Amino acid sequence: MNWRKLCCMWLMLCTVTWGASKYAGWMQHVPDADRTKTNPYAGESEAIAAGSKMFADHCAKCHGANALGSKKKPSLRTPEVQQATDGEIFWLLRNGDLRHGMPTWSSIPEPSRWQIIAYVKSLGESSADTTVNRESK
Amino acid sequence: MNKTLALCLFACFLAVASCSAQEPPYFVTYTHDLEEPGNLEIATKSVQGNPKYANPFISETLELEYGVTAWWTTEVYLAGQHTSNDSSIFTGYRWENRFLPLLREHFINPVLYVEYEHVSAADKGLLEVVGHDSISDFLLTNDQARSKVEKSLEMKLILSSNTRGWNISENFIMEKDLNEPEPWEFGYALGVSRPLALAASGKACTFCLENFAAGAELYGGLGTTDGFGLQATSHYLGPIVGFNIPRGPTVSFSPSFGLNDNSLGVIYRFTFSYEVQQLFGHFHGSSR
DSSP states (O other): OOOOHHHHHHHHHHHHHOOOOOOOOOGGGGGGHHHOOTTTTTTTTHHHHOOOOHHHHHHHHHTTTSOOSSSSOSSSSHHHHHHHHHHHHHHHHHHHHHGTBBBBOTSSOHHHHHHHHHHHHHOOOHHHHHHHHHHHH | OHHHHHHHHHHHHHHHHHHHOOSSSSSOOOOSOOOTTTOEEEEEEEEEOOOOSSSOEEEEEEEEEEEEEEEEEEEEEEEEEEEESSEEEEEEEEEEEOOOOOOOOOEEEEEEEEEEEEETTTOOSSOOBBBOOOOGSSSSSSHHHOOOEEEEEEEEEEEEEEEEEEEEEEEEEEESSSSOOOOOOEEEEEEEEEEEOSSOOSOSSOOOOGGEEEEEEEEEEEEEEEEETTOOOEEEEEEEEEEEEESOEEEEEEEOOOOOOTTOOOEEEEEEEEEETTTHHHOOOOOO
């Protein structure tokens, strides 16, 4: 096997690995014990109001004031996020997704993190078309 | 010249004072919280001291901290000081980088820290205490001290945990003078802090408990490779309090008390910081 073939195979392997890591997503790393955690504040209006404040302070800078995201930062109103369990989102806030730019938020106390999740879940889903329309206005 | 420098430092302080940020309340201790990617934090760190047998001083350090990625933060420091009955001088600069080697949160989270320092012996910022740093360093006049410029490499192993609202951080510091064959110097910093409330209030409020954090910080020297230990070293312990003004600046204050005769009696530390969010988004125009 000559060097050229070897380089081509290596490049292909890198591309496949990179593609797999990019699209596999953080959700597959969530342990089952974390996935099933429940939000003690789920649906509480007081917690949603508090989560809204925390969201504005910590999350809106990247995900937008309306949580619709921006060019490089994902919307939090997609079905993927809205249908994720509270435990999965809680795991993401604690661990971040450092390779893709999401920092860890373990410095925010646990109750406040649950409040943020209560707020994000209260937003509901929004389709990509709606996102584009709202952004263009 | 001195007045000009003092005015420049004051102008920097005012410029920063008009902005805002989120910041843990430590002054010397680092945690594993890095700057968020794309954000620039501008901070001033002030130290006021009145050493025995020396003139009172106030040191001002301007800090620019940028989050390059979620696992890499880089910072530049510009330092100066004013000593009563003496002068105001620029004392040097530092460039530091912090890296998170583990991409998940653990019970103890390590951070690797590397810094290049180009500061004169007149620097009184006390950003760390290493080796045999002591009160005698403050006896030199600015003219005597500024002529000795130290180019050094500083490394830290930062260990930090966030659990049940508490942050507990331990830093082990190593410093090496690059222009003279001096031994490695060692130091440490320990910090514990907690927000005064773990859950946020549902109402908009400035003085809610969750906006305040309190704790304590202990730091000092651990000698050198020629004499490792606590002999002839200085140590400080103090309470700390931080106030995150909602969508505004973060203000922190600490009186640090010297724990032995090699330490200054009391130093007062004050930090004012502001975070410019998504810096290059501002330059390129927001996509939102």
